[in-house]
Amino acid sequence: MESRIERIKKQLHGASYKLTPQREATVLVLLENEEDHLSAEDVFLLVKEKAPEIGLATVYRTLELLTELKIVDKINFGDGVSRYDLRQEGASRFHHHLICIECGKVAEIQEDLLGDVEKIVESRYGFTVKDHWLTFHGICQSCKSSGNDSKK
Amino acid sequence: MESRIERIKKQLHGASYKLTPQREATVLVLLENEEDHLSAEDVFLLVKEKAPEIGLATVYRTLELLTELKIVDKINFGDGVSRYDLRQEGASRFHHHLICIECGKVAEIQEDLLGDVEKIVESRYGFTVKDHWLTFHGICQSCKSSGNDSKK
DNA sequence: GTACTTGCAAAGTATTTGCAACGTC
DNA sequence: GACGTTGCAAATACTTTGCAAGTAC
Numbered sequence: 001m002e003s004r005i006e007r008i009k010k011q012l013h014g015a016s017y018k019l020t021p022q023r024e025a026t027v028l029v030l031l032e033n034e035e036d037h038l039s040a041e042d043v044f045l046l047v048k049e050k051a052p053e054i055g056l057a058t059v060y061r062t063l064e065l066l067t068e069l070k071i072v073d074k075i076n077f078g079d080g081v082s083r084y085d086l087r088q089e090g091a092s093r094f095h096h097h098l099i100c101i102e103c104g105k106v107a108e109i110q111e112d113l114l115g116d117v118e119k120i121v122e123s124r125y126g127f128t129v130k131d132h133w134l135t136f137h138g139i140c141q142s143c144k145s146s147g148n149d150s151k152k
Numbered sequence: 153m154e155s156r157i158e159r160i161k162k163q164l165h166g167a168s169y170k171l172t173p174q175r176e177a178t179v180l181v182l183l184e185n186e187e188d189h190l191s192a193e194d195v196f197l198l199v200k201e202k203a204p205e206i207g208l209a210t211v212y213r214t215l216e217l218l219t220e221l222k223i224v225d226k227i228n229f230g231d232g233v234s235r236y237d238l239r240q241e242g243a244s245r246f247h248h249h250l251i252c253i254e255c256g257k258v259a260e261i262q263e264d265l266l267g268d269v270e271k272i273v274e275s276r277y278g279f280t281v282k283d284h285w286l287t288f289h290g291i292c293q294s295c296k297s298s299g300n301d302s303k304k
Numbered sequence: 305g306t307a308c309t310t311g312c313a314a315a316g317t318a319t320t321t322g323c324a325a326c327g328t329c
Numbered sequence: 330g331a332c333g334t335t336g337c338a339a340a341t342a343c344t345t346t347g348c349a350a351g352t353a354c
Contacts, residue, residue: 018328020334040319055336060319076228080318080344098279107279113272117265118288125261126293127250135285136270141278170353172309192344207311212344232319232342 004031007089011069025051026062030072030086037075037083037106075133077106093132100140107140156183159241163221177203178214182224182238189227189235189258229258229287245284252292259292 008027009019019027029046030038038046044059063084066072072084073094087094088110096109118129160179161171171179181198182190190198196211215236218224224236225246239246240262248261270281 016333018333020327022335053336057320057337058335061334064320074230076230078226078228082318098273098277100279101282107277109273109277113269117269120265121250121261121288125250125259126296127252127259127288127290128296129288129290130253131289133285133287133289136273136279136281137283137285138279138281144278144280168308170308172352174310205311209312209345210310213309216345234343 004089008071011071012065015069017065022047022051022054022058023062023065025054026059027066027071030066030084034086035108037077037085039081039083041081043084077135092130096134096136098136098138098140100143101137102139102143105140156241160223163223164217167221169217174199174203174206174210175214175217177206178211179218179223182218182236186238187260189229189237191233191235193233195236227285248286248288250288250290250292252295253289254291254295257292 005024005027009024012019012023017023025047026043028050029043033046036042040056040060040063043063044054044056047054047059063072063074067074067084070087072086075083075085075097077083077097077099085094093112093114096113098107098109099105100107114132114134118132121127121129157176157179164171164175169175177199178195180202181195185198188194192208192212192215195215196206196208199206199211215224215226219226219236222239224238227235227237227249229235229249229251237246245264245266248265250259250261251257252259266284266286270284273279273281
């Protein structure tokens, strides 16, 4: 079976881009840290371990390229930094996020909970939905059960 | 009946802050442009018309203060700028946004469509929701009906 | 007078751009 | 050899901070 990186390579080729070693290293870092929400700087530091000669600008350019191709989504959780999150293969909508205001942890919800809401938006507001971004702020399970009241 | 600005003044006082002329001018600009999604720079330019001597740093400080008090929400639509949006009085959740990918217009949905979704998140993921941010990307009614295919 | 607030300038971050050099077909 | 790509340095954009001066009670 074809690997994820192979399919990404084809997507790049389809758009007349090459999967250079720098780009490959960047994509690998994203795949290996799929659960995280890395900033460009984070990605840069991790890529450097594989390819020490890479420049920060290249990482930015690669991330921009991947965003354009909808391979990753650029998100912003309100701190001053953009973060990059791999989109599930073939997903037409971006997944949801849960941010804990106690511990700061960011969890993902891959199932799409907005089907009905999108129908309402379409019928009531005449707006054809193509994609969505949904983030919840609240208290995660482990902070609740540990009765954690230490403010981070 | 008490005006909105009066109530905001009380909120500030309740948190031991003053409604200085600069802060008042800033709040007025936000009230007068409630439909828009102004950046700090936008607010600064508009406030300057009322209070020419104000500094950009003061606008930033005021917006930060208002964000802290939950009078405004700081949002980011993916261009590099933070934007500031008045929260409805007494609303426990932030309102939703519809961004048209044709014309770029940003519309607001004040009714809360996420009640059921939040229940699912609470029961299925054990996450207690305190607030949410929901943005849709798609095609607005007027772009659809005008058959607008001019890419901006 | 004390404590909060302001304007300005400087500093700080994050991100983008210019450009010569490199690599690949 | 043309063209996409890269690394570095410089430039840009947005936001925050330091500080002396101003203001309100």
